[in-house]
Amino acid sequence: xxxxxxxxxxxxxxxxLYVWLSYGLGLAVILINLVLPRLQRNRLLAEQKRRLRxxxxx
Amino acid sequence: xTMQTNAEDLQQQSLSGLFWATCRREYLLSFRRxxxxxxxxxxxxxxxxxxxxxxxxxxxxxxxLAPGVVWVAALLATLLSMDALFRSDxxxxxxxxxxxxxxxxxxxxxxxVLAHWSVTGLALTLMxxxxxxxxxxxxxxxxxxxxxxxxxxxxxxxxxAIGAALTVGLxxxxxxxxxxxxxxxIPVLIFGSSAVQAAVTGLDLGGYLALxxxxxxxxxxxxxxxxxxxxxxxxxx
Amino acid sequence: xxxxxxMPRWFYQLASPRWCYQITGKLLPWFALAAGLLLxxxxxxxxxxxxxxxxxxxxxxxxxxxxxxxxxxxxxxxLMAVAGAVGLIWKMKVADMVLKSAxxxxxxxxxxxxxxxxxxxxxxxxxWWVWDAxxxxxxxxxxxxxGVMALNSAIENESTAAQAxxxxxxxxxxxxxxxxxxxxxxxxxxQPATFTLTEKPAMxxxxxxxxxxxxxxxxxxxxxxxxxxxxxxxxxxxxxxxxVRELLSKQ
Numbered sequence: 246x247x248x249x250x251x252x253x254x255x256x257x258x259x260x261x262l263y264v265w266l267s268y269g270l271g272l273a274v275i276l277i278n279l280v281l282p283r284l285q286r287n288r289l290l291a292e293q294k295r296r297l298r299x300x301x302x303x
Numbered sequence: 304x305t306m307q308t309n310a311e312d313l314q315q316q317s318l319s320g321l322f323w324a325t326c327r328r329e330y331l332l333s334f335r336r337x338x339x340x341x342x343x344x345x346x347x348x349x350x351x352x353x354x355x356x357x358x359x360x361x362x363x364x365x366x367x368l369a370p371g372v373v374w375v376a377a378l379l380a381t382l383l384s385m386d387a388l389f390r391s392d393x394x395x396x397x398x399x400x401x402x403x404x405x406x407x408x409x410x411x412x413x414x415x416v417l418a419h420w421s422v423t424g425l426a427l428t429l430m431x432x433x434x435x436x437x438x439x440x441x442x443x444x445x446x447x448x449x450x451x452x453x454x455x456x457x458x459x460x461x462x463x464a465i466g467a468a469l470t471v472g473l474x475x476x477x478x479x480x481x482x483x484x485x486x487x488x489i490p491v492l493i494f495g496s497s498a499v500q501a502a503v504t505g506l507d508l509g510g511y512l513a514l515x516x517x518x519x520x521x522x523x524x525x526x527x528x529x530x531x532x533x534x535x536x537x538x539x540x
Numbered sequence: 541x542x543x544x545x546x547m548p549r550w551f552y553q554l555a556s557p558r559w560c561y562q563i564t565g566k567l568l569p570w571f572a573l574a575a576g577l578l579l580x581x582x583x584x585x586x587x588x589x590x591x592x593x594x595x596x597x598x599x600x601x602x603x604x605x606x607x608x609x610x611x612x613x614x615x616x617x618x619l620m621a622v623a624g625a626v627g628l629i630w631k632m633k634v635a636d637m638v639l640k641s642a643x644x645x646x647x648x649x650x651x652x653x654x655x656x657x658x659x660x661x662x663x664x665x666x667x668w669w670v671w672d673a674x675x676x677x678x679x680x681x682x683x684x685x686x687g688v689m690a691l692n693s694a695i696e697n698e699s700t701a702a703q704a705x706x707x708x709x710x711x712x713x714x715x716x717x718x719x720x721x722x723x724x725x726x727x728x729x730x731q732p733a734t735f736t737l738t739e740k741p742a743m744x745x746x747x748x749x750x751x752x753x754x755x756x757x758x759x760x761x762x763x764x765x766x767x768x769x770x771x772x773x774x775x776x777x778x779x780x781x782x783x784v785r786e787l788l789s790k791q
Contacts, residue, residue: 246588246589247590248588254587254588257597257599257601258592258597258598259597259663260597260598260599260663261598263599263602263659263660263662263663264587264598264601264602266659267602267605267606267655267659267660268583268587270605270652270655270659271605271609271652271656274609274648274649274652275579275761277648278644278645278648278761278765279761279764279765279768282768282769282772283768285769285772286768286771286772286775289772289775289776290775290788293775293784293788294788294791296779297785297788297789465707465711469691469704469707469708470691472695472700473694473695475694479690479691479694482683482686482687483687483691483708485683486680486684486687486712486715486719487711487712487715487719489680489719489722489723490715490718490719490721490722493722493723493725493726494722497726497729518718525714529707529710529711532707533704533707536700536703536704536707537700537704539700539703540695540696540697540699540700
């Protein structure tokens, strides 16, 4: 382990803001790229199912 | 039988004949609307005026900025004029005819772009010393300025034409062209303004001009291919 | 029609959107698992176990995000260009769809690379942004991505949009080496810096192994995101076919 305590870990030798900001951004970018397509899929399937029902019901 | 005659005529028409005929047509059309020709030049002048107004009119400061500012202004003025390259032909249907004809599109496209350059890029190059004076560019820099623009603006026109060809069918193509083409302009900008800087500080220009020449050669060879492909794609829908 | 018949069978199978949908469905969970393990494991390793840099201290840990995202941003553009070429030459719809799907992911990787590069710059160089050669090239790459995405959304006809984006990404790919060269050269002219932001001299194993883990993890994540978007694109484009109807009715 490179750090002796959790508070040391958070502080990152004074560079805590930068390191955690970067990793936070990294996490955000990854999550966005996973969540957005998922939401898109749900919306798409719902739309298309409705369209199918409309077309077959008519 | 008329078809046969036409085919013979087309076969007899050489590539250079096609080139010059296209150029002539472009000039005739451009000079019918002289006001359109002047717009990029006025824009060029205005952009150069913005810098002293927006930043500082102090000669020492402006002189440092001058190479870059003149180049950026020329780049933006060229970009602005690109939308018009194919627009009128698209609107009156002659672009479609061009794509349907058996004549090699490469030559026609090259002729159009070079004709367009000669009334925009070349004009900007000739106007550039005026801007140089307004921005206190040292006299040693002037030849470098003109040479770099002479070699750089055709490349800008060729690459801008790719953007114009990709967006010819779109209504709001203007700003989109800038977005597509500006990243591609950056190498020309870098070498062009560096050439002027070198001229100002008395260093040898040869290397920079050679690089600009190389970029131009590459553009002359490849851009018409991309432009033709883009025109066919844009007109296919 | 220019049918190139000298490609292996799987290449032509790839051309079928339905087949692609099915195979990506099977591959997704595995890539997702791999991505999760590699990224989480890699991050823990990077944050807790990797040594801090002698000169830069703990902000060096940002490299484990900056380098993978930069590599991905560049690889994704290559993929876009290849997909574009395949789509233009073989007229494969799936290739067009891969291009469209890869663009936003690649662009976000470029954003991450730029942001982490900038954040890394603050403790290292003292300012939030430096016109470093690599950061500037990455910024231009980001603009190239935006161009492709803008063109794709500006053209209404889907296949025309795909072909136009393909031409643009090919033009971009030809220009990328030229842009890189010119920016690097410009940088040496204006910043005789001896230490670049992403310089990686011989790194000890404790440093490059977690980096490799993160890079592979990022690639797996890219594959997952790409497959998710690709599947959406396939369902949308093939929405009128029989197999999609079946699929929808089973949902």
